[in-house]
Each structure stands twice: as C-alpha cells, then as structure tokens.
Amino acid sequence: MSGAEQLSAALSAMENEIVWDAEAAYAAAVELERQADALGDETLVVRARLCRICMEMRTGDLEGAARQLDDIHDWAVAHDDSNLQARTHLTWANIRRLSGDLAQCLEHSLSAVELLDESATPYMQVTHRTRLADALGLNGAIDAARARYRQAEELARELHQWELLTMLLNNWAYTEYSSGDFSRAQQVARRLQEHATTHGPELDPAALDTIGVIQIENGEYAEAVQTMRLCIARHAAGYSDDADDLAEYHLTLARAQRGLGAFDEAQAGLDASQALCVERKLHQVLVRVYQEQAELHAARGEYAEAFRMHKIFTDASDGLQSRQAEVQAQTRLALFERAEAREDAELFREQARRDPLTGLPNRRYIDEELPGLIATDPELTVAIVDLDHFKQINDRLSHDVGDQVLVQTARILESRLTAAAPDGFVARLGGEEFLLVLPRTSDAVAAVQLDDIRKAVSTYGWQEITGGLPVTASIGVAGMHDVRTRSQAAVLSVADRNLYTAKRAGRNRVVSG
Template sequence: MTGLAVEQDAVPGGDPGPPAGAVTALQATLDELETLSRFATGSAPERAEAAAEAARALGRPDLEQRARLVRADLQRRRGAVAEAGRTASEVHRWASETRDRYLLARSSFVLTAVLQEVGDLAGALEHAVSSIDLLDETALPALRIDHLVRLADVLGLARDPAAPERYTAVLRLAEELGDVDRQLRILNNRAYTDTLAGRFDDALVYSERLQQLARAHGRPLDVGDLDTVARALMGADRLVEAEAALRLGLAPEVLDTSSDGDAGADFLLTLAEVQRRRGEVDRAQDTLAECVRRCDLHGLTSIRVRARAEQAELHAARGDHRAAFEEHKRYVAELVELQSAQREARARALQAVYETTEARRQSRRWRELSLRDPLTGLYNRRYVDEELPRLLADGTGRVWVALLDLDHFKRVNDTCSHAVGDEVLRAVATLLQETAAPGGAGSFAARLGGEEFLLVLPGVDAGAAAAHLEAVRRAVAAHPWDGLTHGLPVTVSVGAASTAEVPDRTPAQLLGLADARLYHAKRAGRDRVVVDG
C-alpha cells in the first residue's frame, strides 16, 4: 500500500496485535488528509483508498471509517452528493452505535456540507453545531478551524446576523495558527456571504484583506476568489475596478485551472455582466459567447441557463426588445426544467442521507417544491395537471376555474426591464394569495407561464366566484405600482367557467371555456372579469 509502512509488531504472550508503528503511520496519514486546507484532485482519492485498505488489514474499523469520510468529502466536491451523503450517514450510525465521539463529529462535519448543498440549511446547521460540540479539545487546531468555518458558512448562506461574528472569531484562530491558506478561504467566504446578504461595504473590506494577504504571501488568487472580489466591487457600483480584478483571471494558467469544476464558465458570466453594465456590449457578447462555449463543452447546464438571462439583458441593451423577450422566455422555460431536475436530485440525495421517516418527510418537501413556480412561489402547470383532474373526477360540488392574464405586460418588460417584470409577477402572485378565496379547502392559485395565472375555486356558487374574481381584479388595479413601473398601470383580465357548464367535467373543456371568456374580456377592453357567455 503506497505511502503506508506496515510493520509486523507482536503482542507479547499472545496473538499478534495491530502493528503499533503501522497504526501510528496510518493515523498520521489520516490526520494529514483530514486537515488538507483544500482537497486537491491530486493523489488524495488514492491515498484515502489506500488508508481504508490499510485500516481493514490492521483490524481498525474506526480508522477505516475515518478514511471513508475523507473519500465521502472528496466525492461531494466532485458532485456525487448523494453517494457522499450515504457514506457519511452510514459512518454516523456506526459512530452512534460504538459511541465514537470523534467520528460523530467528523461525520456531522461531512453531513453539514452535504445538507448545505441540497439546500437543507436547517439540517446543515444542526450538524454543524454538533460537529463542533463533539470535537474534543485535543483535536488538531486546523481541524477545529475547518469545523468552525463550516458553521460560519452555513450561517452566512442563511443570512444569519451571527455569521460575521463567527467568521471574525475563526479568522483570528487561523491567524494565530499562521495558516495562510485557511485565512484566504475564510476571507473569501466572508466576503462572498456578505455580498449575498447585501452588505457590500463589509464585502469590500474583506475582499481587500483577501487581496492584501494573497499579495503579502505571493499567493495568486484563483477565479473563485477573483469572482468574489468583483462581486463586492459590483455591489458598490465600482465597475471599472471589478473588470480590472476579473481580467487577472483571464490568463490561461488561471482560467483553465479552475478548481471549481466549472471550467471558468461562471467567472466569465460575471465578467460579461460587468462589461454589459459598463456599456461595453460587444465585448460582453464575446465574453458570454466563450462562457456558453465552455458550458456546452462541459455540460454545465446551470450556468448555461443563467447565461440565457444575461443574453436577454444584452439584447435589451442593444434595444432589441423582441429578441430580449424571446431569450427571456427560453431562460424561464429552461430554469423551470432545471430546478425541477435539481429538486428531484436533492430528494434523492436526502433519501441517501436519512433513509428513514425523516428522509420521506424531506422528499415530500422537495416534491412540493418541484410543484412550485420558482419565480412566484405559486403552484406550477405540473401541479395543475395533477390536481385539477382529481378535483373534477371527484364529481361532488361545482368547481370554478379562472384564467387571469396581465394586460399589456410586454410593455412593462420592454419599458422597465425584465427584472421589473419579474417583480410585477411576484407582486400579483402575492395579491392572489392574500385575497381570501371563498369556499376554503381545495382552492389554489397557479402560474401557468409568462403572465398567465389560474385560480381554482371548488364548492362555490356563481355569485361568490364572481365576487372573488372581481375583488382580485380590483386588488391588482389598486396596487401602488408607480414605484415599481414608473407610472405604467398594471391590470388583469379574467375569464372563468364552472363545471355546471361542462357536463363531462374534463380539464380541457373547462379550461377551453375559461380561455374563450378571457379572450372576450380582452376584446371588451381589458381590466375586467367575464364569468358567463
């Protein structure tokens, strides 16, 4: 086994026990692997596998479990989140059964990162706190720092006001240890989470400290660090400096050695945004084209979807609002598809972590999210396709469906921007939810796509349905839109139909009739409700 000396010591007067020298060497190897400041692709996976084999040969299951956790964290960093979660969960159960405090701390450490990546910040926070509480005071200082950083990261991603204090405390420990690599990582993570929370002044302070420390020790910043620096500068509207920072990452020896697994595509997307905001539309287009090329080459779906949003902004910057609108529609469609796939993947990862009743609960939660429109939080068309046929097949009571369409919505997008258009859609969704529906149980609102919404009202008569829809129309028209749309009005046209008019009670017939009445409302002047022929 490479790098591991196995000596054949014996226990006097009995069977040969685990060779003391070999155990000591193995423990030293595991200490080193566990405290690598940043796992490089290098030889770490092979060394972890060799350590696991050596532990099995020595009859030391505790050391084998340590090696398994090292491999699990490597797998997670390479995208195999579900597999990493399954391994960490298995080690956590083994440590619970054997009351191995150290392995409980280390498995909680890995589970923190797994749960963080699948979006379960509450679960991640619970394991992060446990990983610190369970870590003995005799643990290696670098290891304690890593556990504390992971807690700070979870708090930072959750926009918790305690995050800055946590970063300050752990940075002090890294400085006392003289660990420059860890100091750089803490400064980067602090600045990054400050930008997420909108604390751009703080982000600038810590991104500048990041650069100063790197210069003082001759450490080049990687594209992830440079991206953080640029985002802090962007938040302060210092676009010239942001672009200058990003240019440092364009050198092939920096850009093409990205350790984030994105081949520099995410970095290029940030650069394109900075260039567009500076008015350098042609340069931004060239940068975005290279970003898209790398996305297509490496299968970077998530970044490719965000590149569509940036492309829409570039079309708008050129004044080609039709192209911007079409690109924005492609962005929304692909975003919905991507988020649905991500949620299903997260559900699988959570199942791998828990494999218990808790896993089923979390899977149901992610399924619920997959049925939600990511922009407005309303149900999406997939939910409508599942729920409406069930309601209609029940056969008991009248069911109303109403199609709502924002009037002249394209004018909002073209005049104000797609970002403002998205805010309008979110506000309308809130109004739909805040306007109490008659009948109660079973009613729901959904976004079908674009500016079209659906209301389903089971168990109400014609008068109550008409009154509710009129209340919704008035609420939208009366909303204070001026601050958002700069004077452009926002109104809604509504067409509704009920199962009393559709004997077969099929979704297609009911929605078809509602759509015809929506068309009638549009032709009659918009900003009105049509509930009968």
C-alpha cells in the same frame, strides 16, 4: 512510527488543510488508499477513500463522488465514528450545492455541525460552521448566516486558524454580495484584505473573485478586470478550488469586460465558463451564464438574440427552482425544529409556501388548504384568474415589466378579495394564473364580487407600468354544485374549463358553470 501511524498522519494532513491543487491531491489520495489496502486497516481505507472522493468532487466528477458516499457514511454510522460522519455530510453538502440542490445542501451542512464533538479538529470546528453559514445564506436565511459567520470567526481567531479565517471572510463577503447588501459586502471585503495584509498569505483566487464581483457592483470595471486576471492567473499557477470556481471566475471577468465595453473578450470568457458548466454539470452557474449572455447581446444591440437568451435563462432558472422547491419546505422545517427555535422553523415553512415574486401563497399552500375547504364547505366558490395577452407584455415591454404587472395584479386581487371574502385567500398558480378562493359565498354573490375584481384589474392605472398597453383578466368559476366529486382536481378542472370559455368568448369576462 509504524506504517499505519505514518499513513494516519498523512491522511490527517489531507483532511485538515485547505487543498489548492485538487488534481495533485487526488493522486496522493489514490496512493494513500492503495497503502491502506495493503496494510489491511479498514479505518484507514475508509478515511483514504473519503479523501479521494472529496478530490473527485473538487475536480468536477460530482456524480462519481456522490455514488460512493453512501457506503462511507454507512460504515461510519456502523462504527460510531462521528468525525467521519461529519466529514461525509460536509462532502454531501458540497455536492448538493454544486448541483443546485440548496435545501439538501443546508440539511447536510447542519448535520456536519451537529456531529462535531470534542475529538473534532480545529480545522473541522471552523470549516464546518463556515459551510453551515454558507448554506444558510444560499437558502435566503441571511440573519442566521451572519450569526454563524460570527461564531466561526470568533473560533478561528481563538484557535489562530488564520488561513481558515481568510476563507471564512471571503465566503461571508460573497454571501452578503449575493443577498444584495453591497455595503455590508464591501465592509467584509475590506476586513478580508486587512486580514491578508496582517496575517498573510496572498489572497487566493476565490477571495479575489469576491473582491472582483463587489468592484463590478461599484462600477469599478477596470479594477475588476485587473482583479479577475490576477485571480485566473493564480488559479492557473496551482490553486485548484471547487469544481465550479473556474467557471465562476470566467463569468465574473466577462461581466467586468462587458462593463468596459470589451464585448469580444467578454464573449470569450462566457464561452469558457459555459463549457466548464456543461462538462461539470454546474447547473447554478450555467443559469447565470445564460443571464449574462442575454445582457451581453443587449449591450451589443442584438435585441432578438438577447430576448432569445433571456427566455433560455428564464426557463433554466424556473427549472432549477422547481427542483429545489420539491424538498425545501419539509427539509427546512425538519432542520430548524431540530437545531433552532420552533419559531424559526415556522418562518422557513411559511417562506416555502409563498411565491417569492408576489408574496402570495403558492401551489404548495393551495394543496394544503384547499382540499379541506372543498370537503367541508358546500357554498365554496373557486375561481381561476388569467391575465389576457400577457405574453405581449413580456415580448413588447420586458420580463421586468411583466413581473411588475404580476405583482400589482396580486395586490389588486388580494385587497379586493379581503374586502369581499375575508376568510378566503388568493394564491399564485404559476405564470400569469391566480386562484381565488371564496368560502361560504353563494353563486349570485360570487358572480358580482368576481366581476368587480375583474373590473378592478382592467380599470387600474397601468399607464405608469405598461405605457398604455392594457391589462385585463379572464376568470373561470367553479362552485360545489358544478362538480360530481368533491376533489381539488375536479373543482380546478371546472374552473379551468370555464376560463377557457371566457377566453374563447373574447376575454376580459367572468364565466361560471
């Protein structure tokens, strides 16, 4: 066997096996790249370079790995190497997942499957489909994820890829857990344990972490602590998974220890997880660390610190969602028009135009629909509704109560507006602000209808939700005659100005131009 053939075989082994020790594999990939350079074989150089980049990502250098991928992909496209293109997209998907860009993770995961052909190895056939199922689950498409997991499971069994089946069942169980379906999660986790008993080898740290989080949801805190200690011990003994895994393991152990009341040990675990998140820029995990830190403060009775940390968690969570939302609608639409039925694509597009808390249309929907109404309807009325003293509800009661108030307010606004202006719509602008759009509604009629809506908010039976704390709304109104230019910015500016006037005048009132 020639040197090039030996090198190609070594690269194939690295490309088609689950790598547990990423640092050792990184050193091996560097050496393989050096040998490929010495041989002057461009194809082997590119393959070795991608292996090295994958290991850089696995050891936490996401930015360094990302900077190098474009050149690999361009080479693969220029040389019509579909396997290398597929591997590049899968690496991109992992980087996007770790950095919190779930929409791009889904896009690259789909490309990684679309590029598979008859030359793809059994490892690629199973792994790429599993990662697509993972990405679908992360983006909330749980039914589509289950279908992909089933396909990948059938293929793994057909190809006798038992180690990959362990990975697949672990990911599936965790996806079910993340979706909140703990019964399905437990069922898949049991299949995972049965498979490990039948086919071996011992469960890896990632699988143990999955079992641990499911045990926590079942209140089995002592069992979860034992599971997670074994998980971290196996990781230290040579298992080295993705860049975010050890941070996840410490976070899960901390949650189990909090459940047992071992608060000092839980704090140490959270500190370790947070340090890894900061070092490796693991935005998604860090958001959940903040959330758990708030829970731990509350469990200790440190309510001021719990509130402060919950605010940090909320801000971090909102920031993460806003980064994802920029590309989510267009990406999902493009993906599912190409790979799934058009009805699925439209479903994802609609989801991207909806506020996840209230179910109302969001700012993206407003930007799509409002300009056309402004341009064509001389009797259009637009109103901004803002809940009065909403911060007091969050501060004195909780953010959960605040969310309940927002959801109920959305229901009141939607039902009242449907009766008053069936062709109109209610949308959530953000926070405690809502937008009411009333087509073909004169000023006089709009004034009466909007005041009725204001009264409906203030007279609703809030006792059950707020315990007697009142909920009222101020409303700023704008009609087409109030603006010099027919633009969305001008109309919203007038409505916002009138809202400010309503606030200064004592709140719980409607002010028009």
